[in-house]
Amino acid sequence: MTAQHPAPPFDTWLWMQAWSETWCAGLDPAGAGQRLRAQRLARLIDATLSGSPFYRRRHPGAHELADFRPVSKAELMAHFDDWATDRRITRAAAQAFVADPACIADGWLGNYLLWTSSGTSGEPGVFVQDARSLAAYDAIDALRLRGAGPGQVSLGSWGARQRFAFVGATGGHFAGVVSMERLRRLVPAALAPEIRVLSVLEPLCDVAQALQAQQPSVLITYPSCAAALARLQEAGQLRLALKEVWTGGEQLSAEQRQQIQAAFGCPVRNNYGASEFFTIAWECAHGELHLNDDWLVLEPVDERLRPLPVGEMSHSTLLTNLANLTQPLLRYQLGDRVRRVAERCSCGSAFPLIEVQGRADDTLRLRDAQHRPVTILPLALETAIEEGAHVTQFQALCGSDGDSIELRFEASVGDARAAFTQSRRALADFLAHHGVSGTRISMSAAEPLRQRASGKLRRVVMLPAAPVRRKPPARAPARR
Known part of the structure; x- marks a missing residue:
């Protein structure tokens, strides 16, 4: 050697x-x-x-x-x-x-x-x-x-x-x-x-x-x-x-x-x-x-x-x-x-x-410019932000349609706005490298979601689709 x-x-x-x-x-x-x-x-x-x-x-x-x-x-x-x-x-x-x-x-x-x-x-x-x-x-x-x-x-x-x-x-x-x-x-x-x-x-x-x-x-x-x-x-x-x-x-x-x-x-x-x-x-x-x-x-x-x-x-x-x-x-x-x-x-x-x-993070299903599915592995997304932005205490919440990712930060992150700026840049570069198109990245001041049983933080979460609310059937007019 x-x-x-x-x-x-x-x-x-x-x-x-x-x-x-x-x-x-x-x-x-x-x-x-x-x-x-x-x-x-x-x-x-x-x-x-x-x-x-x-x-x-x-x-x-x-x-x-x-x-x-x-x-x-x-x-x-x-x-x-x-x-x-x-x-x-x-x-x-x-x-x-x-x-x-x-x-x-x-x-x-x-x-x-x-x-x-x-x-x-x-x-x-x-x-x-x-x-x-x-x-x-x-x-x-x-x-x-x-x-x-x-x-x-x-x-x-x-x-x-x-x-x-x-x-x-x-x-x-x-x-x-x-x-x-x-x-x-x-x-x-x-x-x-x-x-x-x-x-x-x-x-x-x-x-x-x-x-x-x-x-x-x-x-x-x-x-x-x-x-x-x-x-x-x-x-x-x-x-x-x-x-x-x-x-x-x-x-x-x-x-x-x-x-x-x-x-x-x-x-x-x-x-x-x-x-x-x-x-x-x-x-x-x-x-x-x-x-x-x-x-x-x-x-x-x-x-x-x-x-x-x-x-x-x-x-x-x-x-x-x-x-x-x-x-x-x-x-x-x-x-x-x-x-x-x-x-x-x-x-x-x-x-x-x-x-x-262990922590079970979600695999994300996003889209490219032609609306074809793009698979994003949770650990890859985490590593991209950790290494690219030097931010570790975050959570990424992805909308069920794959069109949006919301970043939340733990209270231990002193300047959440600066952390978001760095994380958004690192995440956007990572998604672009994977061919993802049209996914909005936003910040929320809300606390990260935690697992109910353990209180542990899940870092990457694919949110479930909101239930479809069906309108009640129209009621027939009352007979006079």
Whole structure:
């Protein structure tokens, strides 16, 4: 690798250790898995209190995980320079690095990989992955992520004769594209599959055309994108012979899964992950999500951040990453709604089951100048505004006829009028790039609409058509 592009971090010894420990934990989650979890937690607490000034000041005398108060992304980013255990790591240096898209997947400071999160919670994050955490993510992906049972290796789709297509956010140092580029660089050419990365911001017809030319064996993308491509496959506008579809990053509904499987005639493998921990839970062959609780601690909590019993849907979730000793995350407010399931899965794995209630944004149906339908994916629209306007706390409400989009902003946005000006410009450019014509963009001072059950904000909403009010039948004149 040239000096301009340092190789991504990879430690052979840590990789072999993570692989063997993850294998052993898969054979005996309740025994070996829990022993490894306890060892990793003790090591994390020791490394955190000895190396992180932020945590040391915040938790003097802490010994157990329960001694640590929940912490938010905003608080950690505000104290970024005192957060990491490697004192060379500063916010200014990290943000300067991720500001350059040419550095995606480059090694940073000789030991680290950087990726960023979106600002859906109000604060974009910059996350430092050390070689130990990357080794853990690699082992989980290889041994669990593709639906393998206890002790099985799930590399059946990986190899030199396979073709992978990744359709996702590509304009920055996002976890998905950074991980794909890292694999591309690390795996020897003789063993590596063909990997093509496509931007979800491109028009769906262009994405479909690129996929048609590549003919991938595995498609990796968001559920909304996979479902939109499935509709093209059903309509005969796309002809792919996929072996698997891997989804993540959004809520996968039962209807989407059925549509994708029926259209492509292959299994759908879903996972639950985050920028803070790449694969929190993996989906088994029975379609259930299993928590990687040998590598992390996930605490479902109520609105006051108090732990909930098994079986209750949480208001939020606290994450502790047991793999990363460089940028510690202990009882970090992840924000997702999760329910722990008491029953053991029929697949045979003893890893705990969870249910995740993610945000389900709507795919928009707009029109071009010839009144032909144009599909707009929700995550693409969100990314266009986040990256183009640097605004994160917004909601886009689309009229049922597709002729109008109303932008609303949360109270935390200081100057809503300035945010609207920037967002309207970014959104108009994005829609024009997709060939959308005649859609009005307006601003409303009203509060964003929220889901009734959870109070969570849906970012992109297609409003239902107003019910048609029929005039009552004319009454016959009364007889005299």
